Amino acid sequence: MNIYLSDILSNAPMMIVTVTALVVMIVEATHRTKPIITSYVSLAGLVIAALFAVSNLAGEGQSFGEMVRHGGYANFFGTLFCVVAIMTVILSRDYFEQQKYHRGEFYILLLFTTVGMMLIASANDLIILFLGIELMSVCLYVLAGFIRTKERANEAALKYFLLGAFSTGFLLYGIALIYGAVGTTNLLMIQNLFAVVSNNPLFVIGAGLLIIGLAFKVGAVPFHMWVPDVYEGAPTTVTAFMSTGVKAAAFAAFITVFIRTFDFLGGRVNELIALLAAASMILGNIVAIAQTNIKRMLAYSSIAHAGYMLSGIAAGTLDGQVGVMFYLVAYTLMNFGAFAIVSFVERKDDKNLLLDDYIGLSRQQPFLAFLMAVFMFALAGVPPFAGFFGKYYVFFAAIKSQMTWLAIIGVLASLVSAYYYLRVVVLMYFREGHADVVSKPSRTALAVVVVCAVAVLVLGLFPSFIIQVAQRFF
Amino acid sequence: MVPLQAYLILSAIMFIIGAMGVVTRRNAIIVFLSIELMLNSVNLTLVAFSAFFGDATGQVLVFFVMTLAAAEAAVGLAIVIALFRRKQTINLDEINIMKW
Numbered sequence: 001m002n003i004y005l006s007d008i009l010s011n012a013p014m015m016i017v018t019v020t021a022l023v024v025m026i027v028e029a030t031h032r033t034k035p036i037i038t039s040y041v042s043l044a045g046l047v048i049a050a051l052f053a054v055s056n057l058a059g060e061g062q063s064f065g066e067m068v069r070h071g072g073y074a075n076f077f078g079t080l081f082c083v084v085a086i087m088t089v090i091l092s093r094d095y096f097e098q099q100k101y102h103r104g105e106f107y108i109l110l111l112f113t114t115v116g117m118m119l120i121a122s123a124n125d126l127i128i129l130f131l132g133i134e135l136m137s138v139c140l141y142v143l144a145g146f147i148r149t150k151e152r153a154n155e156a157a158l159k160y161f162l163l164g165a166f167s168t169g170f171l172l173y174g175i176a177l178i179y180g181a182v183g184t185t186n187l188l189m190i191q192n193l194f195a196v197v198s199n200n201p202l203f204v205i206g207a208g209l210l211i212i213g214l215a216f217k218v219g220a221v222p223f224h225m226w227v228p229d230v231y232e233g234a235p236t237t238v239t240a241f242m243s244t245g246v247k248a249a250a251f252a253a254f255i256t257v258f259i260r261t262f263d264f265l266g267g268r269v270n271e272l273i274a275l276l277a278a279a280s281m282i283l284g285n286i287v288a289i290a291q292t293n294i295k296r297m298l299a300y301s302s303i304a305h306a307g308y309m310l311s312g313i314a315a316g317t318l319d320g321q322v323g324v325m326f327y328l329v330a331y332t333l334m335n336f337g338a339f340a341i342v343s344f345v346e347r348k349d350d351k352n353l354l355l356d357d358y359i360g361l362s363r364q365q366p367f368l369a370f371l372m373a374v375f376m377f378a379l380a381g382v383p384p385f386a387g388f389f390g391k392y393y394v395f396f397a398a399i400k401s402q403m404t405w406l407a408i409i410g411v412l413a414s415l416v417s418a419y420y421y422l423r424v425v426v427l428m429y430f431r432e433g434h435a436d437v438v439s440k441p442s443r444t445a446l447a448v449v450v451v452c453a454v455a456v457l458v459l460g461l462f463p464s465f466i467i468q469v470a471q472r473f474f
Numbered sequence: 475m476v477p478l479q480a481y482l483i484l485s486a487i488m489f490i491i492g493a494m495g496v497v498t499r500r501n502a503i504i505v506f507l508s509i510e511l512m513l514n515s516v517n518l519t520l521v522a523f524s525a526f527f528g529d530a531t532g533q534v535l536v537f538f539v540m541t542l543a544a545a546e547a548a549v550g551l552a553i554v555i556a557l558f559r560r561k562q563t564i565n566l567d568e569i570n571i572m573k574w
Contacts, residue, residue, distance in 0.1 A: 127535050134542050141549050145556065154557040155569050161550050162505055162566075166496050168546075169512035172539060173489055176516050176532075180482075180523040185531055 007063040010070045013053040013078045014118045020045025021111035028104035036093065038104040042111055043089050050082035057469065066186060067125045073260075073473035074122035076325065077252045080332060081121070084245035085114045087336055087448045092237040094445050095343045099235065101147045109146075110241070113139040117249035121256075126175045126185040129253055133171065133217065136249060137164050140242065144234040152350065156233025163216065163226040171213025177206030187261045194262065207269055210257060211276075217250035218306045221279040231299035236346055239295060240339030243302045244332040251328055254313050259321050274314035274398075274406050280307025281413035289420050294342055294355050297420060298335070301379060304417060305331055311410055312394035315401040318471070323393030325470040330386035330459055334378040337452035341372045344441040352438070361428040365438050367446075369428045371453050378456045380421040381414050386459035393467075481522035488515035502554050502564040506547075513543050 008015055023045070024038050031037045053075040060072035068074075088110060096102040112135060119132030141164060145157025175185065181203035182190050190197075197203045212223065219227040231239045258269065284304030291297035309331070312324035345352050345361070345368075362369035378385035391414060395407040441449075459466065488511060495508030517536045524532030558564055 127531075127538060130535070131538060134545075138542075138545055138549055141553065145553055148556045151557075151560045152571060154553065154560055155571060157553045158502060158557050158569060161546075161553050162496070162502065162509070165506070165509045165546055165550065166493075166512075168542075169489070169492065169509060169516065172513065172516045173519070175535070176519040176523065179520065179532055179535070183527050183529065185535070 003064060007068075010056075010059070010061060010063050011068060011122065012056070013049040013075065013082065014115060014122065016045055016049040016052060017082070017111055017115050017118065020049070021108055021115060024104075024108050024111060028108060032104065035096075035102045035104040035106070038107045039089055039093050042107040043086060045111070046082050046086045046089065046114070050079055050086065053078040053082060060473075062124060062188075066188070067128050068119075068122045069124040070122055073256075074118070076469065076473060077121035077248065078118045080248055080329060081114050081117045081245050084241060084248075084332060084336065085110060087340075087452070088237055088241040088245075090448050091240070091340055091343060091445050092235075094442050095235065095237045095346075099147060099348055101149075103146075106143070106146060109139045109143050113143065113241075113246070117245060117252075120249045121252040123253070123256060124187050126178065126187065129187075129256065130172065130175060132249075133253065134168065136246060137168070137217075140164075140238075140246065143238045144230055144242075146235055146238060150233075150350075152233040153235070154233075156230045159226050159233075160230040167213050167216030167223070170209045170216070174206045174209030174211075174213055177202050177209065181206060187256065191261045198262075204268075207262060208272070211269065211272065214250060214254050214257070215276055218247055218254065218310070219303055220276045220306045220310055221283045221303060222276075224280070224284075224303045224306075227303055228296050228299040231302070232293060232295045236295065236339060236343035239299075240336050240343065243298070243339065244336045247302065247306065248328045248332055251309055251313070251324060254310075255321055255324060258313060259316055270314045270316045270401075273310055274403055277307045277310035277314055278406060278409045280304060280310060281410055282307075285413045285416045285420075288417070291420075292355055293353055294358070294424070295339075295353055297355065298338060298342070301417065301420070302335065304413060305335070305379075307413070308391060308394055308410055311398045311403070311406050314403060314406065315394075315397035317397060317401055319397035319400055320394070321473075322467055322470045323390070323397045325473075326393055326463065326466050327390035329466055330378075330390040330456065333452045333455045333459070334375050334385070334387055337371065337449050337456070338375040338379065340445070340449045340452070341368055341375070344368060344445070345438055355424065355427060358424060358427045359431045359433045361438070365440075368438070368441070371449055372428060373425045374453045374456065376421040376424050378460070380418045382418075384457065384460050386456045386463065389460060389463040393463075478522055478526045481518060485515040485518040485522070488512075488518065500566045502557075502566055502569075505566065506550055506554075510543060510547075513539055 028038045057075050116132045116136030123129035141161040144160045145153045147153045179185050181197050181200045216223040284300050288297050288300035309324050312320040378387040381387045381391045395410050398407045492508045492512035520532040520536050
């Protein structure tokens with residue numbers, strides 16, 4: 001197998017992020033005391049990569065000896081990942097300055113995580129899929145415990161590490177059994193041989209183990225135990241990154257394997273995924289009500305959102321895939337915005353993280369409170385915002401695939417969710433009392449959140465744009 | 475010659491022992507060793523299939539898995555050391571400031 005220049009050029013976004021990460025490593029070594037320089041270099045690399053990814057949305061093809069699929073689907077997700085990484089870099093600067101823990105290594109790890117995520121979305125071989133997931137996860141274990149003087153962060157990192165490595169075992173065993181059943185790890189070849197092998201018990205067990213491994217990564221019930229602890233203990237900007245970009249990457253893997261390749265073993269597996277989806281929606285939303293810490297509440301809400309998206313996966317059709325892809329874009333924007341505001345309000349040593357700390361925020365920081373209200377309404381799925389159409393598309397896809405019960409559970413669960421999302425709004429606007437003094441966020445950080453809010457609104461008013469792009473990648 | 479089934483059964487048993495170890499043991503290092511056992515049982519499966527098919531793909535994947543296990547060991551032990559410096563323990567039952 002030869003590697004040609006054209007292979008590298010057609011995977012330009014991934015290559016640019018990789019090279020940026022390597023450059024940043026050198027910059028970090030020579031400018032140890034000025035992490036701000038590393039942040040600018042990574043920002044530049046990510047912006048260029050995002051531009052390349054957008055410009056090459058149409059050109060689909062295979063490269064690196066059929067190991068990688070570039071363009072189209074890969075670039076759709078590549079753009080999303082680069083945008084999330086850009087927003088994380090911008091927010092992290094202020095956040096870590098305020099936490100007094102600004103280090104250049106952060107950006108190296110963030111860039112390598114992004115490379116891993118892009119590798120997942122462009123995988124055309126189970127080996128590449130595995131490598132992408134692990135490159136992403138290993139960097140994330142470190143990022144979760146990045147503020148290593150904090151006990152909570154250490155605990156989060158250890159829990160994430162042990163459960164993540166455990167789930168890797170299942171994922172890998174699944175890949176090994178599928179390889180044993182089919183004799184190849186190439187996804188297109190598996191797709192062609194699918195009719196022959198789909199009744200092979202090795203293949204069925206392998207697919208089941210693969211579901212367990214991936215369900216761990218997306219944080220679906222009953223494999224969700226790590227989500228609240230890790231989301232709470234990790235630095236808030238890392239949590240924002242994990243709950244949006246990393247979740248999107250795990251769903252990209254789900255779509256690649258189960259919708260684009262497997263065709264659901266003739267419908268046996270999607271019942272199982274539907275059960276995971278229902279359990280995630282119910283448990284995530286109900287437990288979120290009981291939370292007093294806002295990061296933990298948003299963690300349970302992200303479990304519930306994983307459930308909504310899994311119902312699109314369970315539908316297993318083009319509609320389901322398009323619905324999930326739209327939902328991922330919408331969810332990324334609104335959830336990132338919400339976590340960004342949490343990171344503005346948070347103070348050193350985990351202060352200002354309780355829901356009660358948001359009492360009276362509307363009087364002290366009216367604009368921040370307004371933006372938070374927008375994100376809360378969007379997450380709850382109130383119509384003018386993108387969250388509503390996301391839910392509409394995934395539930396509609398589920399109904400079309402004769403899973404009306406799943407859509408009903410989904411709608412009821414999102415009614416429950418309105419309670420705890422709107423509670424934040426009530427606390428901010430209608431409760432007397434005043435929160436600790438919240439300093440004004442910097443202008444660039446605020447711009448990121450405003451962009452998220454505007455995009456959530458625009459996607460809600462004109463959802464067809466993303467839908468049309470997503471429909472081309474089956 | 476040892477039949478393919480023998481390898482598969484052995485690796486399945488190894489995998490289950492590893493998974494049980496993760497669930498039952500409370501020392502972070504032992505848990506981590508159990509995870510390594512799971513990964514190695516997968517390696518055995520891959521090599522067995524690879525030899526059976528006469529195809530190199532499985533063995534290539536084994537090399538990647540071994541590399542990953544090394545990287546994971548480095549990161550994992552670093553996390554364990556960071557935690558031990560704070561808490562003077564690596565017993566998972568005592569690592570519980572966050573709970574619902």
